[in-house]
Amino acid sequence: MSKSLLIVDDSATMRKIIMRSVRMSGLQFDSTEEAGNGVEALEKLKASPVDIILCDVNMPEMNGTELVKKVREMDSCRDTKIVMVSTESSQEFIDNLLAEGANDYITKPFTPDKFREKLSPFV
C-alpha cells in the first residue's frame, strides 16, 4: 500500500537529515513532503492528508505540541500517525505529547534503525 510522509521541522538541514535517515532505514514512501513549522504543516494537511507525520517540537509560529492538537481536531487526519522527533527526552514531556495525541516519539540523536523501529508499525 502506498504511504505518504510529512516531515515538519524549522531547520531545513534537520529535514534533510531526517529524510536521509528515513531513506537509510529502508522504509519506502510514495510521497515525502516538508514543512517548516506547524502553520505550514496544517496548510499542507488541509490540501492533502498524509499517513505519517514526523514532527519537531521546538518551532516558531506553531510548535509541535500545538500542531498535534490541531491535527487531532481534523476529521481528514483521523488515521494519520504522528511521531515526534526532539532532543527533549524527559518522560513527563513525552507522556504529555502522547496524551495530546502523538503516536510515538524519537529522541535526537537518532539512527536510521530508530526510524525503522518506530515507523514500521505504521507502514
Place this chain on the structure above:
Amino acid sequence: MIDQEVSRDVLEHATRDIFEMMIFMGVERVDPTEFKHLDGNSLLGTITFNGGIEGCFGFCCSDASAKAVAASMLGLDPDDEVADQDVNDAIGEVVNMVMGSIKAAQSVFHDVHVSIPTVIRGRGIEYHPGEGSTGIVDHVKIGDDFSAELSLHWHKHAEKKE
C-alpha cells in the same frame, strides 16, 4: 550542585554519541596543548539555559571543521560545496543535541528551559563565559583532521539556589 567531573564526562559522552550516530565521525578528547587554536575563520554555536540553573553551552570550531561536520551530517562528499546556511544549521543542531543530552543526564538540568541555538561566524571568534560564571572547557579531535572546543558554563549565584 554541579559536579565538574560529572559534567565533563556527560559532555564527552554526549558529543561522542551524537557524532557517531548522526555525523558518522569519531570524537576524542585531547589535551588542550594538542589543540590547534583557531586563527582563520571560525564558527561559534551557543545555546543558553535558564531555570533552576542558568548558563550557556558553546561549540567553537574552524570553518573547515564546521563544513566537514555539515557535509557528513547531510551525507555529502567531503569535496561537495556546502551552503553557509546548511553549515550554520548543522552546527546549531549539534549544539541543540548536546544540550539535550546534558539536560537528560544531570538532574540539576532537568527543569531548565533551553533557548534556540545561535550560530555566528567570523575571524578570531572566541567563547567568553559571563562574569562570575564557572564551568568546563574541553577540546576534542573530530575524525582525523578536525577539532572543536566545547564549553559549558553556569552562573555561580544560580548554583547556590540549588
